[in-house]
Amino acid sequence: MPLLFIMKEKKKTLRKVNIMMEVICKPVGPVQANCYMVLQDGHCLVIDPGDDAQMLDQMLKAMNVTVDGIVLTHAHFDHIGAVDKLIEIYGVDVYVNAAEFDFLSKPEANSSGLFEGIDRMSLKAKPVELKEGANRIGTFDVTAYYAPGHSAGSTILEIGDNLFTGDVLFYESIGRTDLPSGSAEQMRDSLNFIKSLKKNYTVYPGHGPSTTLDYEKTHNPYLMYNLI
Numbered sequence: 001m002p003l004l005f006i007m008k009e010k011k012k013t014l015r016k017v018n019i020m021m022e023v024i025c026k027p028v029g030p031v032q033a034n035c036y037m038v039l040q041d042g043h044c045l046v047i048d049p050g051d052d053a054q055m056l057d058q059m060l061k062a063m064n065v066t067v068d069g070i071v072l073t074h075a076h077f078d079h080i081g082a083v084d085k086l087i088e089i090y091g092v093d094v095y096v097n098a099a100e101f102d103f104l105s106k107p108e109a110n111s112s113g114l115f116e117g118i119d120r121m122s123l124k125a126k127p128v129e130l131k132e133g134a135n136r137i138g139t140f141d142v143t144a145y146y147a148p149g150h151s152a153g154s155t156i157l158e159i160g161d162n163l164f165t166g167d168v169l170f171y172e173s174i175g176r177t178d179l180p181s182g183s184a185e186q187m188r189d190s191l192n193f194i195k196s197l198k199k200n201y202t203v204y205p206g207h208g209p210s211t212t213l214d215y216e217k218t219h220n221p222y223l224m225y226n227l228i
């Protein structure tokens with residue numbers, strides 16, 4: 001087969017993937033939590049809008065997308081700070097594990113009340129339950145896997161071939177388990193669950209760089225050696 005033809009085919013395939021689903025990452029706020037904007041067919045799902053509502057709004061308007069909803073991997077302060085403002089602007093729902101409904105309004109539960117220099121955070125938003133398993137949010141199919149350990153309602157989101165792992169799994173590391181409602185024992189079970197997943201997902205953590213599940217299985221000491 002002529003080389004030119006092969007290259008053309010490759011390019012076509014890549015572009016097709018981009019049209020289907022795109023993930024934009026914007027680190028926000030004082031502890032640089034990753035806010036993700038998942039784009040598909042002119043629609044957007046916002047994951048963990050932790051801060052910088054005005055900037056996120058500008059980005060969403062510049063992308064000219066319909067915002068279908070907000071989903072939280074968990075409700076610590078650094079993942080929820082822009083929720084009220086985005087709801088006010090876009091009139092959408094915020095989905096979170098029912099175990100963390102009260103985190104939104106309680107500074108001690110969302111941990112904003114525990115750190116010097118962080119304003120106590122109490123949101124007005126009334127959350128909708130993110131159910132274990134299949135959820136349809138606007139035009140998006142979101143599969144939720146409960147993965148407590150970092151917090152009581154930490155949830156991993158599967159959207160297409162992507163896994164949004166919140167503060168459960170990071171690039172070559174994991175989230176802390178010493179905050180209120182954290183549990184090392186539950187984290188161990190959640191990591192074992194992650195190890196049992198067969199697909200080589202693209203992994204988008206709540207902080208730091210993206211990675212893949214196969215890479216983490218072979219380079220992340222917490223998955224390799226059961227350190228916790």
Ligand SMILES: [Zn+2]
Nearest residue numbers: 074076150167
């Ligand atoms: Zn957290």
